Amino acid sequence: MSRESETAPHPDGRTDAATGPDAATAEDARTRVTIVVALGANLVIALAKALGGLFAGSPALLSEAAHSVADSLNELFLLASLKRSTRPADARHPFGYGKERYFWSLLAAVGIFVMGGCFSFFQGIEAMRSDSSETHTGYLVGLAVLAVALIAEGSSLVRALLQVRGQARAAGRSMRGAIRAGDDPALRTVLAEDSTACFGVLVAMAGMGLHMITGKVAYEAWASLVIGALLVFVAYQLAKESRGQLIGEAADxxxxxxxxxxxxxxxxxxxxxxxxxxxxxxxxxxxxxxxxxxxxxxxxxxxxxxxxxxxxxxxxxxxxxxxxxxxxxxxxxxxxxxxxxxxxxxxxxxxxxxxxxxxxxxxxxxxx
The missing domain is CATH 3.30.70.1350 (Cation efflux protein, cytoplasmic domain)
Known part of the structure; x- marks a missing residue:
């Protein structure tokens, strides 16, 4: 049995002998590592996408760069949530600071919407108005950057999925059930960001490839719009979950x-x-x-x-x-x-x- 399965809660909230405050701290430590891995990957990817997008003049690639910048800032929000939510109860907050997790996750959702979705829509609309075309070298640079980004984002996604798998196995849930339960908003946000990022990279690659084949920038413009719509949808879902938990959600x-x-x-x-x-x-x-x-x-x-x-x-x-x-x-x-x-x-x-x-x-x- 994996370490995760020794410490994760059961579906009805009971815990094994190895659980308790120490187990919760250990699970938070694993979540922190998952977030740091995602942050490192997004910082490197954002820089590569921005440079590649400017060099290639690719709106889809610039949209993906904005997506990665938004994800990087969101990881900082999530790291803050892990630290602030563990503060002990005091006179002003007699029930503790556990809901800090949900507040910072809500800010992360807003970041995805504003910095990711809105910028992607802007890039797509601007590309529709223009009739630019990249050089052959620009296409190759852009596709190479996206391929590297897909590997990095995929590695981060695998890390998040492994943690969810450990929790699901211990709780007797399916992977889908564990993801739907979403007990930890920080982990849920990272999982949503990474899966969206992987899909967004594939969309950007498709748009750039069709632009290269047909010479029509509209394909990249539509890729940017699709990425923007996807980010807005993900932001809405994450914000809805955080809203429910902030205003008072019943236990499982x-x-x-x-x-x-x-x-x-x-x-x-x-x-x-x-x-x-x-x-x-x-x-x-x-x-x-x-x-x-x-x-x-x-x-x-x-x-x-x-x-x-x-x-x-x-x-x-x-x-x-x-x-x-x-x-x-x-x-x-x-x-x-x-x-x-x-x-x-x-x-x-x-x-x-x-x-x-x-x-x-x-x-x-x-x-x-």
Whole structure:
């Protein structure tokens, strides 16, 4: 089993014995290496593309240079997110700084849109207006630069995919399921950037090649527009994910279901009338439950039950580090609503499981 699979969380939020704060730090270290690799590749590629684009007079190549510059700045944002999100809680931020990850990922999405997508559209429109043609040497230089860029971007993409694969195997998910889950916005952003960059390079090569064969710059202009549209789409998707997490997104349905089942199994708990959750960061989740206890418990027994349940929850699911239990008297209406909520949650988890199976799931399942 790979190192990643020893430390990554299970789909329901539980972790193996080797997990916890140290495992989270180790996973962040792997993510930091992935980002640094992507940053180094993008800096070199951006310079090569810019010089090659100016020499060849290629709008598609200049668009790709802008794409790489945007990716380089975004990697700096992501490195900042890793450092700032691990700061301890304080009086102003009692739940910690975990959501810094989502904020800096949102800035990265804006960077992709402004610096990558908009510049690519500008280059494409300008190329449509012109009737320029590159020299034979210019074509060869441009294609050579793009070939080198494809190798570098592909290497960075492989590094990101290997990390996702380790997480997917440990969580019992398919690769598609792990990517869809997107637990770490920094890793998700790098993966999106690298895959988009590889596809963009191929589009730029196709546009330049058709320009070389036909002598029509329109092919490169359309390549720039396609690259721009792709970057805008990716930026929108990343921004949408970050927005959802910033305004308060519930924990993974499998985690909510597991916590619900755990509470239902406690002998002192009669009914769980409500279960709310919110992701406070990649390693922090707030859980608030309204529970109706069985009759006959005195105040000291109630206190002991709440302390024990909280401790057991945190021990079994370290990611649920902010737990609030509200003891309430459940009415018939509350119980009926609780049953409907539970049914809806079970259906959601079953649907996600079916999607993972359809996507080729088959990672290492939890044996505990």
């Amino acid at each position: 349905p499998a985690l909510r279901q597991a916590i619900q089942e755990f509470l239902d199994e406690q002998p002192e708990v009669d009914t769980v009338t409500g279960l709310l959750s919110m992701r406070m960061g990649t390693q922090s989740t707030l859980v608030a439950a309204r529970i109706d206890l069985v009759g006959g418990l005195d105040s000291e027994e109630v206190e002991d039950v709440l302390v024990r349940v909280k401790a057991d929850l945190t021990k079994q699911w370290p990611i649920a580090d902010q737990i609030f239990l509200d003891v309430t008297d459940a009415s018939a209406k509350d119980r009926a609503q609780a049953r409907r909520d539970r049914q809806l949650l079970d259906e959601t988890v079953a649907a996600e499981s079916d999607r993972n199976d359809a996507g080729g799931g088959g990672g290492a399942q939890d044996s505990g």
